Amino acid sequence: MTSPLVGTDVRRREDGPLIRGAGRYVDDIKLPRELCAAFARSPHANARVLAVDTSAARATPGVVAAWTAADVSALGTVPVQAPMGELRPLLAAGAVRHAGEAVAMVVAHDRYAAADGAAAVRVAYEPLPAVTDVERAAAGDVLVHDHRDSNVVHTVEAGDAAAVAAAIASAGDDAVVVTQRMVNGRVVPTAIEPRGVLVDWPPGDPAAERVTIWSSTQVPWGLAGAVAAAFDLPISRVRAIAPQVGGAFGSKLNVYAEELLVCFAARATGRPVRWTETRREAMAATTHGRGWVATATLATDREGRILAYALTGLADLGAYLQSSSAIIPALGLFAAAGPYRIPAFHYRIDCVHTHAPSTDSYRGAGRPEAVYFLERSIDLVARELGVEPAAVRLANFWAPRDFPVTTPSGMAMDSGDYPRALTTLLDAADLPALREWQRGERAQGRVVGIGYAAFVEPGGIGPSYLAADGLSFAGYGLPAALNEGAVVRVNPDASVTVTTGSTSAGQGHGTAWSQLVADALGLGLDRVSVLSGDSSTLGMGIGSFASRSAAVGGTAVVQAATVVRDKAVAIAAALLEADPADVVLAGGVATAEGDPARQVSWAAIAETAYTPARLPEGLAPGLEADAWFDPPALVWAYGAHLAVVDVDPATGVVEVRRYLSVDDAGNLINPAIVEGQVHGGVVQGLGQALTEEVVFHPDGRLRTDSLEHYHLPVAANVPVLEGQMTTTPTGVNPLGVKGVGEGGAIAAPAAIANAVSDALAPLGAGHVDMPFRSPRVWAAIQAARPAPGR
Amino acid sequence: VTTRLQDADPATGGTAVPVARITLSVNGRMVAADVEPRLLLVHLLREHMGLTGTHVGCESSFCGACTVLLDGEPVKSCTVLAVQSHGRAVTTIEGLAPAAGLHPLQESFSACHALQCGYCTPGMILAAVGVLDRDPDPSPDQIRQGLEGNLCRCTGYHNIVRAVAQAAALSRDGA
Numbered sequence: 003m004t005s006p007l008v009g010t011d012v013r014r015r016e017d018g019p020l021i022r023g024a025g026r027y028v029d030d031i032k033l034p035r036e037l038c039a040a041f042a043r044s045p046h047a048n049a050r051v052l053a054v055d056t057s058a059a060r061a062t063p064g065v066v067a068a069w070t071a072a073d074v075s076a077l078g079t080v081p082v083q084a085p086m087g088e089l090r091p092l093l094a095a096g097a098v099r100h101a102g103e104a105v106a107m108v109v110a111h112d113r114y115a116a117a118d119g120a121a122a123v124r125v126a127y128e129p130l131p132a133v134t135d136v137e138r139a140a141a142g143d144v145l146v147h148d149h150r151d152s153n154v155v156h157t158v159e160a161g162d163a164a165a166v167a168a169a170i171a172s173a174g175d176d177a178v179v180v181t182q183r184m185v186n187g188r189v190v191p192t193a194i195e196p197r198g199v200l201v202d203w204p205p206g207d208p209a210a211e212r213v214t215i216w217s218s219t220q221v222p223w224g225l226a227g228a229v230a231a232a233f234d235l236p237i238s239r240v241r242a243i244a245p246q247v248g249g250a251f252g253s254k255l256n257v258y259a260e261e262l263l264v265c266f267a268a269r270a271t272g273r274p275v276r277w278t279e280t281r282r283e284a285m286a287a288t289t290h291g292r293g294w295v296a297t298a299t300l301a302t303d304r305e306g307r308i309l310a311y312a313l314t315g316l317a318d319l320g321a322y323l324q325s326s327s328a329i330i331p332a333l334g335l336f337a338a339a340g341p342y343r344i345p346a347f348h349y350r351i352d353c354v355h356t357h358a359p360s361t362d363s364y365r366g367a368g369r370p371e372a373v374y375f376l377e378r379s380i381d382l383v384a385r386e387l388g389v390e391p392a393a394v395r396l397a398n399f400w401a402p403r404d405f406p407v408t409t410p411s412g413m414a415m416d417s418g419d420y421p422r423a424l425t426t427l428l429d430a431a432d433l434p435a436l437r438e439w440q441r442g443e444r445a446q447g448r449v450v451g452i453g454y455a456a457f458v459e460p461g462g463i464g465p466s467y468l469a470a471d472g473l474s475f476a477g478y479g480l481p482a483a484l485n486e487g488a489v490v491r492v493n494p495d496a497s498v499t500v501t502t503g504s505t506s507a508g509q510g511h512g513t514a515w516s517q518l519v520a521d522a523l524g525l526g527l528d529r530v531s532v533l534s535g536d537s538s539t540l541g542m543g544i545g546s547f548a549s550r551s552a553a554v555g556g557t558a559v560v561q562a563a564t565v566v567r568d569k570a571v572a573i574a575a576a577l578l579e580a581d582p583a584d585v586v587l588a589g590g591v592a593t594a595e596g597d598p599a600r601q602v603s604w605a606a607i608a609e610t611a612y613t614p615a616r617l618p619e620g621l622a623p624g625l626e627a628d629a630w631f632d633p634p635a636l637v638w639a640y641g642a643h644l645a646v647v648d649v650d651p652a653t654g655v656v657e658v659r660r661y662l663s664v665d666d667a668g669n670l671i672n673p674a675i676v677e678g679q680v681h682g683g684v685v686q687g688l689g690q691a692l693t694e695e696v697v698f699h700p701d702g703r704l705r706t707d708s709l710e711h712y713h714l715p716v717a718a719n720v721p722v723l724e725g726q727m728t729t730t731p732t733g734v735n736p737l738g739v740k741g742v743g744e745g746g747a748i749a750a751p752a753a754i755a756n757a758v759s760d761a762l763a764p765l766g767a768g769h770v771d772m773p774f775r776s777p778r779v780w781a782a783i784q785a786a787r788p789a790p791g792r
Numbered sequence: 793v794t795t796r797l798q799d800a801d802p803a804t805g806g807t808a809v810p811v812a813r814i815t816l817s818v819n820g821r822m823v824a825a826d827v828e829p830r831l832l833l834v835h836l837l838r839e840h841m842g843l844t845g846t847h848v849g850c851e852s853s854f855c856g857a858c859t860v861l862l863d864g865e866p867v868k869s870c871t872v873l874a875v876q877s878h879g880r881a882v883t884t885i886e887g888l889a890p891a892a893g894l895h896p897l898q899e900s901f902s903a904c905h906a907l908q909c910g911y912c913t914p915g916m917i918l919a920a921v922g923v924l925d926r927d928p929d930p931s932p933d934q935i936r937q938g939l940e941g942n943l944c945r946c947t948g949y950h951n952i953v954r955a956v957a958q959a960a961a962l963s964r965d966g967a
Contacts, residue, residue, distance in 0.1 A: 017902040020910030021894070023845015023885030027911065030844035112839070114830065194849045194857055194945050195911040248847070248911030249945045281850040508909025508946050674905045678947060682908065685948030709854035709943070717936040717949040746948075 007517040007527060011674040014513045015527070016506075025246045028198035028218045029278045036200070036274040037066055039264055040116035042106040042123035043283065044098035047132035047357040047702020048144075051096055051105065055124040059108050062122050064115025066271060068108045071095035074266055077232045080259050081479075082323045084472030086156035088147045088355060090322035092259045098127070099146055099321035100358050101703045102286025104259060109267050109275055132357035132702030136295055136318040139356040146321055146355040153355045155319070158331035160411055161312075161348035169310040169346035170301045177309060179301040180382040185771040186371045186751070188293035188318060188696035189689075190712060191364045193218075193507070195248020196279035197288055199264045205272035211235070213265060215242045220255045220505055221545045224325075226537035227479030228257040229265055237479075237537075244535035250507035251686065252363030253288050255547050256325045257478055260287070285707045289327075290696060291364020293318035294351070294371045300379035306387055306394040310346035311410075313338060313375055317353050320360035327362050328353045329472045333548070334368025336460040337748070339410040340376045341420040341640055342398040347410035357702045363547060365686055365747040369459065377455040377752035381759060382769065391756070392433070395424055395456050413460065415638045418666070419730050424456055426728060427642040427664040436646065444764060449651050450659075451761025454644035455752035461549025461741030462637035462734065480542055485632035486550070487540050488558035490519060490566050492625040496590075496608040498523065498530045500563075503543025504555030505535040509679070509743065511551055514671045515559050518737075522563035523570070524587035525604050549639065549741020552671060557735045558631040565627035570607050576618035577602045577610065637732045639740035641665035643684070643749035645757040651765070654780025656692060656758055663725040663749065667742035668732045676742050681723050683746020689715040690747075691754035695773045762786065814878040818843070819887025827874045834858045834869040836877070837884060845885040845914045849943070856942030859915035860884050866922035868941070885914035888921070896959040897921060906955035908946035916942045920956045928960060 019025050042059075044051075056068035071093040079089035094105045108119035133144040139153045146153050170177050199217040213235070219225050219242070226242035229235070247254065260277055268275040279288065296315025302308050319327045331351035338349050349372075384391035399420040400407050407415045436452050443450045463473060464484030476482040489501040500519050504511050516530040533539055546555070567587060574592030575582040584595040592607060594600040610616045611625035646660040663680060670676045693713035697705040706712035731738030751772060758774050759767075767786035770779065811826040818841060825840060837843040837860070846869060849857035853868040860869045861883035869882075889895040897917045900906070907913040916939065923930055923938035930938065935956045936949070944952060 011905075013902060014905065014907075016910070017907060020907055020913055021885075021898040021901050021917065022889075023843070023914045025845070025910050027844075027847070029838075029848070032842075113835075114828070192945060193909070193911075194855055194943060195847070195909070196849070246911075247909065249909040251945070278848075281852065281855075508907075508911075510908065678905050678908055678951065681948035681950045682946045683948075685950075686945070688948075708852055709850045710852060714943050714945070715949075716941075716943065717939040717953065718933075720936070720949050722932070723948060723950045 006521045008521050008671050012513055012517055012527065012672055014510050015516060016510060016512050027195055027246045027248050028200055028216050031200055031216055031245065033200065033202055033274040036276050037109045037111065037271060038113040038116040039107055039109045039267055039275050039277040040120035041104040042108065042120045042125065044094065044101055044103045044105055045703065046098055046127050046129045047101045047134065048130045049098050049127040050130065051094055051098060052126040052128055054106055056106055058122040058124060059119040062115065062119040064112065065108055065110040065119035068106055068119060068123065070106045074263060077262055077266060080324065081228050081257055081477045083326050083475065083477040084329060085323070086328035087319055087323045087353065090259060092263055102283065102359060104287065107263050107267060109271060113278065134356050134358045134698040134702050136293060136316045136354050136356055140316050140352060140354045146357055154352045155355060156328045156353040157350065158335060159350040160335055162346065163312065163348040165346040166310040166312045166348045173301065173303060173309055176303050177301045178304065178383055178386050179299065180379060180386055181297060181299040182379065182382055182769050183297045184375055184378060184769060186292050186294045186374050187772060188290050188361065189364065189694045190285055190290050190696060191251040191253035192714060193249030193251060193253055196281060196284045197254065197258065198278040199261045200274065200276045201264050201268035202274045203265065203268040212239045215261065215265065216245055217242060217261055218247050218254055219244050220250045220507055220547060221257065221475060222505055222535050222537045223543040224475045224478035224480060224545070225257050225261060229262065231479045232262050233265065242537040244505050247507035251365045252291065252367055252547060254507065255363045256289060281709060282707055285712060286359050286704050289324050289360050289362035290320065291361060292371055293361045296375050298375040298379045300383050302383050302394065306389060306397045308342060308344050308398045311339070311344045311376065312348040313372070314350050317351050318356050318358065318361055319353050320356060320358045322360055324360040324362040325477065327360055330363065330368040332471055334372035335411050336413055336636065337369040337458050338372040338376065340373060341400060341418065341456055341458050343400060344410040349411060358698065365683060366744040367548065369744065370687065370748045370751060373457045373748050374752045374755065378755055378769065381453065381756045385763065392424060392428060396421055414635050416635060416734055417730050417732050418638055418640050420456060420640060423640060423664045423666055423728055424642040427454065427644055427662060430726065431644050431662050449649040449761050451647045451649065451757040451759065453753055453756025453758070453760050454642060455749050455756060456642040457640060457745065457749045459549060459639040459741060459745040459748055460636045461639060461744065462553030462633055463548040463550050464554060464633045465635060466632050475544065484544060485630050486544050486555040486558050487542060487628060487630045488555065488562045489540065489626065489628045490559065490562040492566055492570065492608050492611065494608055494612045496525065496529060496604040500530060500532045500559060501539045502532060502534045502555055502559060503540055503545065504551040505543065505545045507546065509546060509551060510672065510675045514552065514675060515556065517671055518556060518560050519563045522560055523567055525590045549743045552737070552739045553637045553735050553741055554631055554633055556671065556739065557737055558629045560737060561629035561631055562627045565629065566625055569621065569625060572621060573607050573610050573618060574602050577606065633734055635734050637668065637734050637740040639665065639667045639742055639745055641745055641749060643753040645753045647754065647757040647761055649758065649761045649779060651783055654776035654783060656774045656779055658688060658721045658754065661721045661723055663723065664728060665725065665742065665745050666728045666730050668730060668740040669738040670727065671739065676727065677725060679742045680725050680746045683744060684723055684750045685715050685720055687747040687750025688720065688754060691751045691772050691774060693773050693775060812875050814875055816877045816879065817881040819883060829875055831874040832870055833872040833874050833877050836874040837869065843884050843886050847911055847914060856919060857912050857915045859918045859942060861918055861921065866919045885917060888917065896962050897956065900955040900959040900962065904951045904955035904958055906947060906951040912942060912944045916944060916952060923956060924960055924963065928964060930960060932957060
């Protein structure tokens with residue numbers, strides 16, 4: 003009997019080509035006779051477009067063609083899942099509404115000539131005042147779309163505002179109430195690989211035309227559907243391929259204007275056309291994340307028991323909707339009550355257009371925002387109560403015996419042990435010793451803080467009924483579904499081909515799915531190949547987002563493999579003349595239980611499966627099955643993270659001295675990959691907390707338009723990550739797995755903000771908004787009044 | 793052996809611009825090329841030589857995905873003109889180890905799960921070569937300082953630092 007691969011640190015099968023530089027990202031794929039596209043983009047955040055003149059662009063050496071909005075109007079607008087706001091034209095027509103909006107497309111013989119051509123496009127603009135601040139936009143002084151009477155276009159609301167007010171009123175003097183306005187600012191997901199697309203659309207008989215699109219996307223099936231719809235083609239003639247994708251984090255969970263436009267250019271020129279985004283373009287034309295300003299009110303009794311919580315805020319959509327822009331606050335609602343009992347709850351987020359790039363999914367998508375506001379509020383109320391913040395959390399967690407739980411935001415949670423996560427974390431950190439150390443540091447005038455946060459990470463989206471809320475990809479022409487599919491096929495040589503709807507952008511599905519299938523079929527990892535990211539290989543694939551791949555796509559893989567195994571066992575039983583119930587498949591052979599001498603190899607089983615004359619009666623040829631898993635509910639990963647920070651009071655520089663995490667993602671398929679997901683998420687959250695911030699000039703131009711001005715975490719500013727896992731399996735799927743991709747990004751901003759707040763508390767500083775860049779922290783220190791008695 | 797590179801595929805119709813003749817060594821092979829003066833080294837490698845393991849992430853030297861060794865020193869090839877490499881030796885990820893083998897850093901990056909999407913990996917490995925060339929026994933802090941010019945968005949750097957330390961230890965033990 004071989005030991006299972008699931009649950010072990012199998013080394014990633016993806017790595018071999020990647021460490022040799024033999025990966026194949028979109029820009030690495032070359033086609034004969036290809037042309038390169040470039041875009042002329044608006045420097046203004048708000049302007050009338052009086053005229054667009056492409057004559058100089060067309061006359062530029064190497065340029066083949068140039069197009070403006072009128073040329074592409076038949077393609078419509080950028081598709082979205084739920085039109086709860088204004089849609090983006092593929093090229094700006096008559097007006098531009100954010101800096102970086104595309105106005106014209108140029109194609110040329112190479113990328114240098116294309117850039118020359120784009121620079122030669124002459125646009126007459128009439129600049130107008132712009133509003134990039136979400137609160138000013140909500141006030142409506144400047145309208146982003148002047149046919150509307152407000153920039154507020156959609157509201158996500160749940161709970162009962164009157165119940166919150168009544169709970170606070172009835173508690174009277176027994177209530178401790180904190181109300182705080184907080185900013186969870188706009189950030190740029192910033193995959194290191196910018197977007198890119200390559201389209202091959204050979205000219206020929208229109209009735210037989212086929213288009214192949216390679217794109218750095220998380221949603222190849224969505225892209226195929228959107229292209230089929232835009233160009234009125236059957237999906238059978240559209241093939242979208244996500245080759246190796248160099249990071250995504252939600253920013254490639256979209257069909258973008260450029261993908262449709264490059265298809266248009268390839269069809270128009272009869273030649274393959276490529277577009278590779280520059281970083282400067284990426285900062286403005288790829289979706290941003292977060293961008294919420296909200297006021298949280300948390301009320302407890304004198305013992306710290308929560309009476310009521312209300313969150314009222316604004317979410318910045320940017321100028322136009324992308325795929326799910328206006329749906330992000332609905333995802334935030336899933337997590338908005340955290341792991342806590344909250345007797346009275348209200349949540350209201352207004353979605354607001356601004357003269358800014360579109361926002362959409364970014365690692366966590368609404369959940370980091372919602373958790374941040376709640377976890378900051380808990381620390382603020384703990385300060386009012388004069389207690390260690392853990393006491394407030396422990397007083398309000400759902401207990402393990404409470405499950406299943408219906409959250410205050412109306413979601414069903416099946417499992418969890420929140421007190422254990424927090425106490426495991428605080429034990430690992432040795433909180434009493436840390437507080438003692440902090441007292442010593444403070445006595446010597448140093449400014450140090452300890453902060454932590456607890457969170458839930460609702461993921462594993464479906465179930466499909468959530469599609470009614472706009473969470474599916476129906477806007478791309480896919481069915482309103484949130485399941486995932488897989489095909490497992492044992493080939494005649496007993497190699498195995500696994501086809502999955504999950505699309506990796508570096509998460510290592512190829513390795514994890516191989517582990518699942520090798521265990522299910524009792525053969526070696528090296529026998530298994532995983533195909534993903536190719537819309538031609540499955541009728542539908544939903545994709546990888548919202549911590550769903552293992553829970554939904556991985557379950558489908560195992561279900562398909564189980565059907566295949568059962569058929570293989572039936573064949574083996576016939577070959578062995580044994581009862582199928584007595585056949586064990588392991589180590590590449592089928593054995594009759596109790597008689598190890600009676601064996602038949604997987605190779606013989608596979609060959610038999612495809613040889614009708616040898617097949618047992620009643621079995622059809624072939625050894626292949628598909629499965630589609632639609633989860634009955636979300637899965638609820640959770641955890642608690644802790645940060646220790648140093649603040650230099652003279653400069654305001656914040657340094658994260660230690661970072662500890664406890665995460666519970668249920669059963670783990672590959673613990674090393676899971677740890678890697680936690681690391682990556684934590685450091686993206688750390689970036690949001692410390693340095694990342696989209697900043698606009700007063701006229702609306704993007705100030706953070708490059709990596710020179712937009713500061714991502716670097717190795718030197720990141721601490722050692724001291725992580726551990728607890729294991730509380732879920733019953734929502736047969737693997738017992740939850741999601742893990744987003745927890746780090748959910749927890750880290752709150753933990754670090756609580757640590758900075760703790761550090762500054764003795765100086766008398768109140769709430770300080772992220773990111774904790776030194777000028778802001780220094781100013782907060784200067785503005786603080788020394789606490790009484792200090 | 794000197795391989796002569798064409799500036800542009802005649803089928804695509806090259807543009808009539810001045811060109812400069814350069815010769816350089818790429819992964820140990822002498823190469824001559826006629827290039828536009830504005831051509832970046834990274835595009836010479838990727839577009840003209842098919843060495844697509846060197847990636848472009850920011851065109852401004854901030855992300856390090858395009859890091860190669862120029863005369864043994866890590867440089868950001870997105871901000872080096874191809875003509876500046878004339879007479880010099882370039883090593884890309886494809887040339888770091890013999891075809892059949894792996895450099896200790898390549899091995900340790902895989903062993904330590906120091907890559908996820910892999911896009912930053914070639915540049916990160918070549919930057920790490922520079923770190924270990926300067927000090928074969930760096931402290932974790934020195935590794936972190938040494939990799940400050942290379943951005944990774946997936947790993948949080950944690951396993952990258954482990955991988956570089958492991959490669960350093962393996963190289964010392966093996967030496």
